[in-house]
Amino acid sequence: MAKSEAAKELAAKQKAARRAEKERKRSSDDPRDWGWWKQIVYAYKATAKVDKQLPLWMIGAFVAPILVAVIVAALLRGGWVMWIITGVMAGLVLAVLVLTRRMKHATLEQARGQVGSAAAALGMLNDKVWTHELGITGTRQQDLVHRVIGPSGVVLIGEGEPGRLKILLASEERKHAQLVTDLPVWVVQMGDRDGQVSLDDLAKYIRKLPKALDKYQITEVSSRVKALDAIRPRMSMPKGPMPTNARQVKGSRRALRGR
Structure with a gap:
């Protein structure tokens, strides 16, 4: 008898949890x-x-x-x-x-043309495969460095004035190389000049980089990189009329590929 009552109570709790989750999704503003x-x-x-x-x-x-x-x-x-x-x-x-x-x-x-525009392209990467951090470092002139971690290892993406970015990216490359000594650290300058990768091609370029890690190794690399983030202050992304955030882009893309 006691077991029957416990089972009924558990079933009631599970039903209430499902109802609460359904209501949360109904009122959520997250497309996912x-x-x-x-x-x-x-x-x-x-x-x-x-x-x-x-x-x-x-x-x-x-x-x-x-x-x-x-x-x-x-x-x-x-x-x-x-x-x-x-x-x-x-x-x-x-x-x-x-x-x-x-x-x-x-x-x-x-x-295009907005500070932090790389966020739009990076938001189009599959978040089950790639993770990205926006504005891990930058300058007062609004040059920014973003970081992506995925099957290819660590990818550093810079956007801003090429001369300042070269110095900024070189510094970040050295720091990350010390943490992931057994992996290459890819460095990309986003832009429309020679040797740069355009905003339109950025996500495709990252996806095509040579694969070096499985999902367990990606988790390990992410943990190592967090040690670097822990010893420096986080940089806030510049505020402005960004068209959409990464969550919205990913939510829309899930809809169009059938989730």
């Missing part, structure tokens, strides 16, 4: 807590505010496969239902792909 449809609507609205041509592109992407399906069915003189269903499914997939591409472009365009 939303359902997939709400996330897609959010991504569309956020992108359409800065990309006025988005509706036309998405309509075109949806309609084009349907028209192709109708033409094929007419030529074959049969299979109308199958071909139209195929066209609709292909149209939905293509429209989502267009939304994904236009959302990325709009996010980067909003960030």
Whole structure:
């Protein structure tokens, strides 16, 4: 009898916990807590505010496969239902792909020219694979160094005036190399000059770096790097009209890849 009452009490607690979690997600302003449809609507609205041509592109992407399906069915003189269903499914997939591409472009365009704009590109990295820290150090002239840790090891990204960044990045490279002596420390200058990586290509460039770590080694490297962060004051990111934060970008991307 006592066991039965304990089981009922446990079940009631679990049910209450599930209800509380459901309510938390319903009222959350974090896109990662939303359902997939709400996330897609959010991504569309956020992108359409800065990309006025988005509706036309998405309509075109949806309609084009349907028209192709109708033409094929007419030529074959049969299979109308199958071909139209195929066209609709292909149209939905293509429209989502267009939304994904236009959302990325709009996010980067909003960030372009802003201090700390690398945050928009770094926010597009998969946070289950890569972790990043914004503004680990910088100068009064708003030159910034960001850090990414992932399968390639430690990546230092600098944005600002190239001359000052060269000195700043060299200093950070030495500090990090002392902590991860068995791994390379990659150094990247973000910009549009020769030898730099553009904002548009930054995330892709990082993902293509040679792989050197598994997920357990990544955790170990992250722990080592925290020792460096602990002995210096944290630098706050410059305030300004950043278009979106990393959490919003990642939430929208999860929606578009089906979580």
